[in-house]
Amino acid sequence: xxxxxxxxxxxxxxxxxxxxxxxxxxxxxxxxxxxxxxxxxxxxxxxxxxxxxxxxxxxxxxxxxxxxxxxxxxxxxxxxxxxxxxxxxxxxxxxxxxxxxxxxxxxxxxxxxxxxxxxxxxxxxxxxxxxxxxxxxxxxxxxxxxxxxxxxxxxxxxxxxxxxxxxxxxxxxxxxxxxxxxxxxxxxxxxxxxxxxxxxxxxxxxxxxxxxxxxxxxxxxxxxxxxxxxxxxxxxxxxxxxxxxxxxxxxxxxxxxxxxxxxxxxxxxxxxxxxxxxxxxxxxxxxxxxxxxxxxxxxxxxxxxxxxxxxxxxxxxxxxxxxxxxxxxxxxxxxxxxxxxxxxxxxxxxxxxxxxxxxxxxxxxxxxxxxxxxxxxxxxxxxxxxxx
Numbered sequence: 001x002x003x004x005x006x007x008x009x010x011x012x013x014x015x016x017x018x019x020x021x022x023x024x025x026x027x028x029x030x031x032x033x034x035x036x037x038x039x040x041x042x043x044x045x046x047x048x049x050x051x052x053x054x055x056x057x058x059x060x061x062x063x064x065x066x067x068x069x070x071x072x073x074x075x076x077x078x079x080x081x082x083x084x085x086x087x088x089x090x091x092x093x094x095x096x097x098x099x100x101x102x103x104x105x106x107x108x109x110x111x112x113x114x115x116x117x118x119x120x121x122x123x124x125x126x127x128x129x130x131x132x133x134x135x136x137x138x139x140x141x142x143x144x145x146x147x148x149x150x151x152x153x154x155x156x157x158x159x160x161x162x163x164x165x166x167x168x169x170x171x172x173x174x175x176x177x178x179x180x181x182x183x184x185x186x187x188x189x190x191x192x193x194x195x196x197x198x199x200x201x202x203x204x205x206x207x208x209x210x211x212x213x214x215x216x217x218x219x220x221x222x223x224x225x226x227x228x229x230x231x232x233x234x235x236x237x238x239x240x241x242x243x244x245x246x247x248x249x250x251x252x253x254x255x256x257x258x259x260x261x262x263x264x265x266x267x268x269x270x271x272x273x274x275x276x277x278x279x280x281x282x283x284x285x286x287x288x289x290x291x292x293x294x295x296x297x298x299x300x301x302x303x304x305x306x307x308x309x310x311x312x313x314x315x316x317x318x319x320x321x322x323x324x325x326x327x328x329x330x331x332x333x334x335x336x337x338x339x340x341x342x343x344x345x346x347x348x349x350x351x352x353x354x355x356x357x358x359x360x361x362x363x364x365x366x367x368x369x370x371x372x373x374x375x376x377x378x379x380x381x382x383x384x385x386x387x388x
Contacts, residue, residue, distance in 0.1 A: 002110035002384055003029040007081070010036065010046035012115055012137075014194040014296065017045060017072040022373030024074055027380065031107075032073060033100070034060070035081040037093075045069075045196055051084045055096030057103045058082055079103075088121030097122050104128055110384045117157035120149075126160040133383060134161040135189075138293045139168070139175035140314075163383060165189050165376070167294045168315030187379045190318070191294050192369045193303040193362045202276040207264070210241045211341055212282035212306075214275060215297045217248025217267070222288035222311065224252040225334050227263055229288070232338035233345075234262045240345055242286075245270055245278050279304045284344055284351060290331050292316050302362050307354040309340050324357045 004027055008016050016032075023030055034046070041048040048065040052058060060066045060078035069075060081100050085093035101124060104112060109128075115135045118125055126132070134157055141150060158164075158179045165187045166172055176186055211230070217223055223244060230242045244254075245266040257263035270278070279285065285301040285308045292314035299319075301308050308326035310316040322328040327344060329336040344351060361367045 001029045002027075002380075003031065003107050004111045004113060004380060004384075005031050005033055005104055005107070005109045006113045006115075007033045007035065008115040010034065010040045010043040013043075013045040014196060015191055015299070016115070017069065018192070018195040018369045019373055019376070021072045022370050023376065024077060026373060026377045029110075030077065032078045033057070033081055034066075034078065035083060037083045038086060052082045053084060053092075054082070055084060055092035055094075056082055056099040057096070088119050093121055097124060101125060101128065111380060114157075114161070117153040119153055120156075123156060126156070130162050131383065132161045133163045133165055133187075133379070135165045135167070136175065137167060139166055139171040140178070140291075140293070163187065165379065167191050168318050170315045170318055171293065187382075189372060189375055189379075190367070191296070191299050192367055192372055194296065194300045195303060195369070197272065197276050197279075197300055197303040200272045200276045202280055203271070203273040204277040205243075205274075205281055207241070207243070208281040210243045210264075210282055211345070212243050212245070212278055212285045213288070214243075214245045214270065214278060214285070214300075217244070217246050217250060219251045220290045220292070222290045222331065223250075223254075225290075225332055225337065226286055226288040227252075227254060227257045228334035229337035229341060230262055231257065231260075232334065233341050234260070236342055237345060238262075240341075243278065243282070245275075275300065276304065279306055282306060284309060284326065286337070286341065287311065287316065288331070288337055289313055289316065295319060302358050305355040305358045305363075307344065307351055307358070309337070309344060311337075321357075325354055325361070 020032055036048055036051060038051065041051055048063050058080050060075050060080055063080060069078065081096055083093045083096045111131045111133060112128065113133045163185050166175065167190050169188055172186060176183060213223060213226055233240060242263045244263065247269045254265060258265055279301060285306050287295055287297055287308060287310040289311050294315050298308050308320050310320045310326060310328055311331040312328050313331050317328050320326040320328060327340045329340050
C-alpha cells in the first residue's frame with residue numbers, strides 16, 4: 001500500500017476537506033498533515049484554541065478543536081504540524097519542520113502533495129526526494145499580491161518541485177511558459193463547491209432580494225466598477241440594492257453610493273452562518289474581478305445553488321459557464337455589468353434554470369468533488385508508477 005502525504009493549511013480547509021473525504025476512501029494510505037501556527041490556528045473550518053508548547057508532528061486526536069473533522073475524515077490518518085513560534089526561523093518552528101522531515105522519511109512516502117509553496121523556514125522539506133506534487137492555486141499571482149516574499153516562495157517552489165497541479169486550464173500555457181516547464185510536468189484539476197455551507201445553520205439578514213458581493217475587499221476585486229454599474233442599474237430598477245459584505249480596505253470613496261441608499265456595506269469578517277444567510281437571501285452573486293484565478297466565492301455561491309455574474313478573467317469563465325451557471329461580462333466594463341445585473345434580476349425563470357444546472361453539475365455531476373478526486377487519484381497513479 002502506497003503512502004501519500006497531503007500537506008495543507010487552515011485557509012484551504014473549505015476545499016481540502018470535501019476533497020480529502022473522497023481521496024481517503026480511494027487511497028487507504030493517504031495521510032493529511034495540517035500546518036497550524038499561532039496566526040492560523042482559527043481560520044475557515046479550523047478552530048484550535050491552544051497549540052502545543054513544543055513544535056512537532058502530533059495526531060489530530062490530540063486537539064479537541066479538530067474533533068468535528070471526523071464528519072469528513074478518518075482522524076487516525078490526520079496529523080498536525082504544530083508550529084508555536086512567532087516567526088519562521090524561531091527555534092520551535094524549525095524544530096517542527098525537522099520533525100516533519102523525519103516523520104515523512106520514516107513513512108517512506110510514495111508522494112508528497114503540497115497545496116502551497118513552502119515558506120522559507122520550511123525549505124528543507126524540498127530536499128526529501130523528487131516525488132513531490134504542488135497544487136498551484138494562483139498560476140499567475142494577483143496584481144495586489146506580488147510582494148517580495150510571495151515571489152521568493154514561488155520561485156523556489158517552481159525550481160525545486162518537479163510536478164504541478166493547476167485548478168484551471170485558462171492559465172496553463174502562461175504558467176508553463178513563464179516558469180519554463182515541460183507540459184508533462186503540469187496536471188489539470190479544478191475546484192468544486194464548499195460543501196460545509198450546506199450543513200451550516202444560517203443567520204438571515206433583515207433584507208432579501210438584493211445583488212450580493214462578498215469576500216475580501218481588494219483592488220483587484222473590482223468593487224468600484226460594481227458600484228458604478230449599480231448606479232446605472234438604479235435608474236432602471238430603483239428598488240434593487242447591492243449588498244457588499246466582507247473585510248478589507250476600501251480603496252475608493254464608496255460614500256456617494258451608500259448615501260444614495262442603493263449600496264449597503266458590511267465591512268467586516270463574516271462567520272459561515274452570516275455568509276450563508278447573506279447568500280440565501282440574495283438573488284445572485286457578482287464577482288466583478290479585474291484579475292483572478294479560481295474563486296472560492298463562486299464555489300460558496302454554487303454550494304447554495306446561487307447563479308453568479310463574473311468577469312472574463314482568469315479561470316472564471318471555466319467555473320461559470322455563460323448562460324448555464326450565470327453570466328460572463330468583460331472586466332472593467334460597468335455598462336456591460338449593469339446590463340447583466342438587470343437581465344438576471346428581471347428574469348426569475350432564467351435564475352431558476354441556472355440553479356438547476358448548478359445542482360446537476362456541481363453537486364453530483366462531472367464538477368463534483370467525487371469526480372475531481374477520481375482525477376487526482378489518476379495523477380497519483382501516474383506519478384507513483386513512473387517513479388518505480
